[in-house]
Amino acid sequence: xxxxxxxxxxxxxxxxxxxxxxxxxxxxxxxxxxxxxxxxxxxxxxxxxxxxxxxxxxxxxxxxxxxxxxxxxxxxxxxxxxxxxxxxxxxxxxxxxxxxxxxxxxxxxxxxxxxxxxxxxxxxxxxxxxxxxxxxxxxxxxxxxxxxxxxxxxxxxxxxxxxxxxxxxxxxxxxxxxxxxxxxxxxxxxxxxxxxxxxxxxxxxxxxxxxxxxxxxxxxxxxxxxxxxxxxxxxxxxxxxxxxxxxxxxxxxxxxxxxxxxxxxx
Amino acid sequence: xxxxxxxxxxxxxxxxxxxxxxxxxxxxxxxxxxxxxxxxxxxxxxxxxxxxxxxxxxxxxxxxxxxxxxxxxxxxxxxxxxxxxxxxxxxxxxxxxxxxxxxxxxxxxxxxxxxxxxxxxxxxxxxxxxxxxxxxxxxxxxxxxxxxxxxxxxxxxxxxxxxxxxxxxxxxxxxxxxxxxxxxxxxxxxxxxxxxxxxxxxxxxxxxxxxxxxxxxxxxxxxxxxxxxxxxxxxxxxxxxxxxxxxxxxxxxxxxxxxxxxxxxxxxxxxxxxxxxxxxxxxxxxxxxxxxxxxxxxxxxxxxxxxxxxxxxxxxxxx
Numbered sequence: 001x002x003x004x005x006x007x008x009x010x011x012x013x014x015x016x017x018x019x020x021x022x023x024x025x026x027x028x029x030x031x032x033x034x035x036x037x038x039x040x041x042x043x044x045x046x047x048x049x050x051x052x053x054x055x056x057x058x059x060x061x062x063x064x065x066x067x068x069x070x071x072x073x074x075x076x077x078x079x080x081x082x083x084x085x086x087x088x089x090x091x092x093x094x095x096x097x098x099x100x101x102x103x104x105x106x107x108x109x110x111x112x113x114x115x116x117x118x119x120x121x122x123x124x125x126x127x128x129x130x131x132x133x134x135x136x137x138x139x140x141x142x143x144x145x146x147x148x149x150x151x152x153x154x155x156x157x158x159x160x161x162x163x164x165x166x167x168x169x170x171x172x173x174x175x176x177x178x179x180x181x182x183x184x185x186x187x188x189x190x191x192x193x194x195x196x197x198x199x200x201x202x203x204x205x206x207x208x209x210x211x212x213x214x215x216x217x218x219x220x221x222x223x224x225x226x227x228x229x230x231x232x233x234x235x236x237x238x239x240x241x242x243x244x245x246x247x248x249x250x251x252x253x254x255x256x257x258x259x260x261x262x263x264x265x266x
Numbered sequence: 267x268x269x270x271x272x273x274x275x276x277x278x279x280x281x282x283x284x285x286x287x288x289x290x291x292x293x294x295x296x297x298x299x300x301x302x303x304x305x306x307x308x309x310x311x312x313x314x315x316x317x318x319x320x321x322x323x324x325x326x327x328x329x330x331x332x333x334x335x336x337x338x339x340x341x342x343x344x345x346x347x348x349x350x351x352x353x354x355x356x357x358x359x360x361x362x363x364x365x366x367x368x369x370x371x372x373x374x375x376x377x378x379x380x381x382x383x384x385x386x387x388x389x390x391x392x393x394x395x396x397x398x399x400x401x402x403x404x405x406x407x408x409x410x411x412x413x414x415x416x417x418x419x420x421x422x423x424x425x426x427x428x429x430x431x432x433x434x435x436x437x438x439x440x441x442x443x444x445x446x447x448x449x450x451x452x453x454x455x456x457x458x459x460x461x462x463x464x465x466x467x468x469x470x471x472x473x474x475x476x477x478x479x480x481x482x483x484x485x486x487x488x489x490x491x492x493x494x495x496x497x498x499x500x501x502x503x504x505x506x507x508x509x510x511x512x513x514x515x516x517x518x519x520x521x522x523x524x525x526x527x528x529x530x531x532x533x534x535x536x537x538x539x540x541x542x543x544x545x546x547x548x549x550x551x552x553x554x555x556x557x558x559x560x561x562x563x564x565x566x567x568x569x570x571x572x573x574x575x576x577x578x579x580x581x582x583x584x585x
Contacts, residue, residue, distance in 0.1 A: 004385065006382070006385050007382070007383055007385065009382075010379060010382030010383050011383075013379070013382060014368070014371070014375075014379040014382075017371060017375060018368060018370050018371060021370040021371070021411075022370060111366065111367075111368070111369065112362075112364040112365075112366045113366040113367065113368060114366070115332070115360070115362045115364075115366060116360065116362055116366045116380075116424070116427065117366075117383075118332055119330050119331075119332060119355060119358070119360040119362075120355060120380060120383040120384060121352050121355045121356050121383065121384060121385075122383050123352070258331075258332055258333075258351075259332075259333055259334055262327060262332045262333055263293060263333065
């Protein structure tokens with residue numbers, strides 16, 4: 001069956017419209033970016049407000065025993081926090097599509113709209129494309145918007161100490177514009193797969209959300225000093241996620257097969 | 267036992283109606299539908315009857331390209347259900363048992379979504395949708411969110427959605443379910459009107475009086491085909507005798523039960539309605555009543571209601 005972009009766009013149009021009218025979902029989507037932006041700004045502000053505090057040097061030496069004597073511990077910790085926080089920031093593009101895609105696929109089952117939808121000429125690939133776009137576009141746009149706020153906030157707060165813009169740097173710039181869409185696709189793929197197999201949107205959300213745990217675990221490893229994050233480290237993460245994205249895409253098209261969905265949920 | 271003729275007919279032109287040949291569907295070990303063979307003519311309103319779980323919905327899902335048959339094939343308006351899924355879904359309209367509307371979207375947005383899925387030019391499709399919205403009493407409500415609609419309004423909007431792409435073959439699953447009598451009549455009139463435009467309509471319903479009014483022919487299924495034919499002929503497949511007797515008619519039931527063919531007897535307003543396999547049993551019924559001391563005022567042969575025929579068929583089907 002030929003892929004018809006118009007039908008995929010129809011699904012995207014409907015899901016986006018439905019999302020814009022779902023105030024509860026929009027509010028829950030807004031909470032995460034708020035946290036992702038305010039927490040690191042608060043951390044940077046803490047370092048900037050007491051740059052000469054003796055404990056800062058102790059903490060800095062824990063992470064890097066070779067830190068030169070004359071180097072600013074506050075500046076070192078600001079740079080480290082921003083690098084580590086990037087791993088946490090990637091939770092956002094994974095989590096937002098999970099919120100949306102769980103609603104859009106399992107929600108069709110809950111509202112009994114699946115059968116009329118599948119009785120139309122739309123194909124599984126068009127359905128996956130339309131629903132994925134409807135989850136990815138808001139997730140990526142929100143990530144970029146949050147990133148812009150984050151850059152402005154960090155630069156304002158850090159200015160008294162650094163006297164130069166800290167953000168965006170190469171890691172964050174590259175990461176937010178290249179890795180974030182890959183991670184968003186990953187969250188969406190997981191949610192589509194899980195929501196095709198469970199009856200309720202809420203259960204799909206809860207199960208899908210578990211995929212952020214490894215990401216949080218990696219950040220925990222960085223904070224504990226076990227893992228050292230840099231551009232290469234994140235590039236490896238990105239490569240792994242890219243491979244997972246391709247597998248998830250193929251699997252999503254397979255599970256959104258009419259026969260499978262109708263005999264299970266129709 | 268199939269009561270009438272499930273015979274492949276050559277009268278259906280290849281580009282119209284429905285041809286079903288040996289259709290079967292298995293879900294794992296469970297056989298949901300077995301060896302269905304029947305035709306539906308273009309412009310015909312065809313009833314698909316059967317109890318819950320009889321395989322009606324599975325049959326409709328196969329005929330609308332939602333499920334692949336395990337065996338056999340069918341052509342719907344010239345499109346094979348096994349090979350032409352996409353083109354098939356362009357010519358069929360399906361009204362599902364649940365309206366399945368998007369509650370946060372308005373009626374207009376719900377309809378526009380399906381226009382887009384069918385890749386219709388909205389400038390031409392929207393006037394048709396408006397026509398049906400007016401026809402079903404939803405004119406002026408198109409900008410309201412469906413979540414605020416009553417059950418009947420939702421059902422009517424779902425019917426409009428079924429028609430929005432101008433389908434040639436329409437499958438209606440309980441179309442008047444949840445509608446008040448006036449709305450139900452509007453829907454019945456619309457069904458007749460759609461058939462008169464040359465569309466083929468398959469009606470699944472438990473409302474047998476509605477089926478009797480709308481359908482020219484019916485198929486009774488319980489996993490397999492139990493009967494197929496014009497409603498008139500099915501009703502003629504057994505007859506009834508309305509006997510008016512003096513006094514309490516109930517006292518003559520035991521005598522009738524002792525007849526060799528032990529007919530079913532209903533008591534209706536002082537009349538005995540005696541179900542017969544054929545009219546040759548009528549004299550024996552009258553003789554039995556007279557022998558039991560009944561003073562018979564009148565004996566009127568009548569056709570059995572479809573409901574009676576249907577229930578007998580299901581009983582035979584189980585046997």
